[in-house]
Amino acid sequence: MMRTEFDTTKKPAQLDIEGEMSFATVSDLHAALLTACDEVEELVVSLDKVTGIDAAGLQLLFAVCRYAEKSKKTVRVVPGAAAERIDRILEFSGLTAPVCLAGDIAQ
């Protein structure tokens, strides 16, 4: 349903999320994100392989961005191929994209 892959060999380190970011997976996802944030100073969260997202998943993205704003670490969330899907749910929920959610993974 959901899988994460944390690659610390990349600079910056990259957490790939694959599958659904939904209420059913947010607990596991939360744990993976916490681990990744704790381990490195600079992190890219790639949503390229995300296949679905609901309000609980969206909330978690906001929490990541909030963490990035507060902490001294550099965290970027890159939507990649999931950009359209994320735009849709943001628009549907009447929410504005958080600041750290932008750009392409190559940037």
Place this chain on the structure above:
Amino acid sequence: MNELGSPLETFREEARELLEQLEQHLMQLEEDPADHDSIDGAFRALHTIKGSGNMFDLDDLVGFTHIVEAVFVRVRDGKLPVSRELIDLSLQARDHISLLLTATESGTLDTEVAERSRLLSVAFEEYLDAETSAVSGGVAGKQNSEAPKDSEHESEGECTYRIEFTPAADSFLTGANPLLILNELAELGTILKIGYCEAIPDLKEIEPEYCYLRWVILLTTDQGENAVRDVFIFVEGSAEIKIDVIDEADPLIGESGYKRLGEILVDRGEINPKDLESAVSSKSYIGELLVKKGFVSEEQINSALQEQNYVRDIRENRRTVETSTTIKVKVEKLDELVNLVGEFVTMHAGIAMVAERKNDQDFRAAAEQMEGLIRQVRDLSIELHMVPVEILFSGYRRLVRDLSEDLSKQVQLKLEGTETELDKNVIDSLKDPLLHIIRNSIDHGIESPEVRTKKGKPPTGTLRLSAYYSGASVVIQVVDDGAGMDVERIRQKGIERGVIDSSDRYSEQDILQLIFAPGFSTNEEATNVSGRGVGMDVVRRNIEAIGGSIRIQTEKDVGTTLSIRIPLTLAIVDGLLSRIGDSLYLINLSYIVECLDLKDVRTAGNGGDMIDFRGEIVPFLDLRRYFGVEGAAAEHPQLVVVAIEEKKIGLVVDALLDKYQSVIKSLGKIYERVEGISGAIILGDGKPALMLDVDRLVKVTRDEVKK
């Protein structure tokens, strides 16, 4: 130049239309006192008259209307039931407002009218208790009132709601997905969702299975507040939900603006008025200032700004739709258009004739193309002139009510086929004849409750006005379930007056038609309403003047039906041009069943005055003989079979020429008494042609056969 006159004149016109609507709502309420649409409609009419009158400082009118409106606020709020007495009084008030409107033309109010205002106001005040007076003491009902009650927004009518929705923290866990609720709301109308994420903690602190989101939703819908609340039915115990009406389609709110940013924030309880005041005094951008001072977050400011823009857009759209879908045009302008189109049609006929004569292919093709376009313009101009007969029929509701009351009778009026459309001019011409017929039906037809009960009928009589299409005509029927006409008595009266002889060659219909003779009445005593023998001849004359006919069916103690057949439009007819001698005649196409060569038709009957038309024996009329046209008869006369209400006759003419579309002009004095001719047209080449009065010819021919 302003075509519709000064703004005050426009107001008067609109107010008169509103008074007509008010009367219809009151009549409907009398039938169904719980009809919410009529209660709302009556209130709206009064509210608009008062509000618009206020703009012109028409104090007498506004003051009086205000009291009546205040009573209807009580009715609308369910605090006052609709009673017969209230309807009586309200109808009087409606008439009085009409008088006050007329008084605004002279600018002076005579003492009698002022005294009437006072007396009626006193009567209305009795319906108001102290509390209601205070509530409605303001100017314009809802728009000044506080948060409206649920019941106020249950009916149709577009409203914009501000819904503040904070799902319970455990809503994900309980399966109450807030996005599904947003989706359901979106299905009700136009929506703007403003999501708030400010409560979402950072990654370290978040409980990912909890919900931290909340929304302010602006929803514009005509579904009513209950429908909005129903969406939240499964979460109302756990979520925080606040629903407010922030905008509604009020006829008096003409401006497209909306509240200022600070007002929205105060409205939402996001800032207190004191803080707002202190921020405003520093004369900077209010939004920036409020954020800077820490009174509100940027998210709250953005949300309020979105609300402001949303409601402005909704209002602007509403105004655009209202102004762009209808415009008012003076009837005279439409008449002029139809006349010009008629001239256009005639002119085209001339062009087509020239094209034919010159035998020029290009010229003919152009004339044909032009014909197609003209037909479209013609149809459109006629359509513009059509109005539903409801306008005519609903005007009689008050008459029936008042008249039956005066005559101590119980009469219910039923309207059918009110959507049937007729030329506005035809409607105007029918107003008086129908009024007369309805009066007669109530006065002479429908019996008193006592008599009806003795006859085993329900004490309340029924008068039915119906309309339906029949070919190129419309049939209007006035049907009562009264005593019916006494045919024998009419016959006796006819003999006494020497209108008919005592032979038995008259059919029941012939005898019934006697009631249309001038001065004919069987009533021993004339009443205030009818019975003086004046009127039915005028009724027939008026109906015939618009190309119509009238028939009667009656049965003793069962009732009477008067059927009026009238052409859909007076303006332009499609006809078949025919020739008799050197004269040309136009026969309305809508009456024509078939055209035949006379030599192919077998004659029947003893004197050879009938034809066998497809197995049916039908009388015929030789128009050459009928109109006394001199000269030799045609070698191959033609037969045109026409029918009115299934009654067929054949008309013999010398030759059939072509289909012809034309404007009918009234006849001058010379021809006005010629039976069988109803009008004249001028052909494209300037020659005149006469329009045959088929209805009359059918009657004359069939009467002749009977003799």
